[in-house]
Amino acid sequence: MNLFADAVAWIFSPDRATGSLPLSEAIGTHLAFTAVSVLIAALVAVPAGWLIGHTGRGREVAVALSGAARAVPSFGLVLLLVLVFGVTHKVAASTTAFVLLAIPPILAGAYAGVEAVERRVVDGARSVGMTSGQVLRKVEVPLGLPLLIGGLRSATLQVVATVTLAGYVGSWGLGFYIVQGIQLRDFSQILGAALVIVVLAVLLDLLFALAERAVVPRGVSAGRTQEDAPVRRRRRRATAPSPT
Template identity: 70%
Template sequence: MNLFADAIAWIFAPERLEGSVSLPLAIGQHLAYTFVSVVVAALVAVPLGWAIGHTGRGREVAVAVSGAARAVPSFGLLVLLVLIFGVLHKPEAAVVSFVLLAIPSILAGAYSGFEAIDRRVIDAGRAMGMTEWQILWRIEVPLGLPLLIGGLRSATLQVVATVTIAAYINLGGVGYFIIQGVPLRDFTQILGGALVVVALALVLDGLFAVLQHLVVPRGVSAGRTPDVRATPTRRRAVVEPATE
């Protein structure tokens, strides 16, 4: 218990605002790598996921590639890319490794959002004379947005936790304090850095949870709807609980 109290005191100590790597600067670097990586991953994965979800083609390939990408160890990939890019391009190598980490979750959220849509809604749009682009932007994208935000949420949490390893190649971030504390056996500093990463993850998760709730189209209920095949009497019994 004293270790946690010491770690919290370490976080809010005035000296955390000083030095070449202050805590606010490290947090800014951490969030910058996270933001850039997730945005780049979204630019790649969202159009591809929407294309797969709209056409129904390539899903098996996407699932196989996503599964293989999830199995790649992030630290090993980061070191490999640094060797390939060279020591003068370590930031680019780090961003590429984090982008590859984020793509599977965003890709899955993009095409799963389209697949979860009731096909009768899309058929109704076609029956009304909508073009494929109108179906995409007026039906599929709005209805699939909650699951896409869920994919972005999962990817962001994975990246914000993994950006910690960027400090191994001297790129800063909150991981700097954790890695610096290991050889010094400064467990207060290690725990303090870990708590900051956890706090960042919780804040980002909360923001995405609110956003995921806000993007649900008006009139779409998350609750269970009555069976359309049921008779009027049966539907009434499902909607209105029996009273004694």
């Protein structure tokens, strides 16, 4: 308990506003790495995922890529790319590593969202004269947005945690405090920086959860509500106390 209190005191200490790396700057850098990496990954993975989901081609490759990415050690990937790019290009190497880690979940969310659209809905759109491109833009993409947001959510949480590793190759982000704390054996600093990362992850997860609910089309959410109403009534009757 004392360690936790010391960690909280470290976070709110006036010293965090000064020094070579103020806490606010570390948080900003951490979020900047996360946002840029996820954005670049989305620019690559979202169009590819929509194309795979719409045409059905390349799905096996996407599934294999998503599965293989889970086996890649994040720390090893960061160090490998730093060696490949050179120590003078640590930012580019780290960003590339984070992008590569973010692509698979976004790709999976993009093609799964399009694939999840019911075929009778797609057939209905084609029957009214929509072209293949119109079906993708006006039917499959809007209906698949919740799963796409889910993929972005997963990628963002993975990246915001992995950006911590940047502290091992440069004096950036919240990972710097953890690496420095390990060297100094300052456990309150290590736990304090870890708590800040956890808070950032929880806030980002909450934002994406709200966005995931917001992008559900009104007609779809209304239909689900009507379909779920009988189920809820049966559950209430089943759980209601029996009369005595």
